[in-house]
Amino acid sequence: MTPIVGVLAVIGALLLAVVRALVVDEAKGRLQRRIAADVEATIASLPPDLQEEWGEEWRADLDALRSMPFAALVYAHNLRRSGRTLIAERVPSPVATAAVPRSRRPGLGARAVQRMTRRVAGRQRPLGVVSRDDLERVKAVQVRIAPAVIGAGMVVVALDDIGPLQIVALILMSSGLSVALFERRRSRR
């Protein structure tokens, strides 16, 4: 038996080494792809003129870090901040320019800044906030269907022993009951 065990152990060790190498290679490959995607995203976040100026160089420098995944990770991370700095130092901030009164010329004082701010805020798209009317409509629908849900749930529960379907029916029933009770209490006030 001993020679067979020895052979099996050797085969097992070889298989383990192969699997480990495959897993490590896969992990390295995924990491490199992820890092490259991060760098591409940073380049894409730049304005077109800066993309043209720096993009190829950053890709080339990343290529130089191919054999050093940790350094490449740090590189990709720091590149994001460098990108933001390049943008900030290239484009003067409009807010800073407008807020600093250069002279007594109209349009550059605090009131002008407030007007500009209100104008910008007015142009912004509204957030996806649900209105009170929408909420009331949803509640009205829930109240109408609650008795039907309760009834259907009772039928399903009565049909057979407790199973997944019965559990779902119980959940729907309880939510329908709670909505109906809540609305009843609200209408009594």
Next chain:
Amino acid sequence: MAEGLPRMTTQTLAVLSVMVGDPTAEWYGLDLTRRAGLRPGTIYPLLDRLLKVGWMERRWEDIDPTAEGRPRRRLYRLTGVGAPAARWALDEHLQSLERSRAAASGLGRPEPA
């Protein structure tokens, strides 16, 4: 075209000290990062500032990427204006450190009786 002095941070001085060591040599960004002891990916805004004030110039490497097996790199070098300006900036910084050190050691000395 020179616009004035660039911001003299520790990182800027580190990069300039590397380049002043061999003013005619050319380095690519990552190489300068390593030699100056900076973190990878942080050098580009610094290079941009030095380019804007005319202390540095850059060019693309003249290689065949297929033959070399890697993409071409961008090489940086000090300009005719940049080399003496960088030396001056480093000397100023060293003198300022000396002055601070002298002032600090002067404060630490006990008063004569």
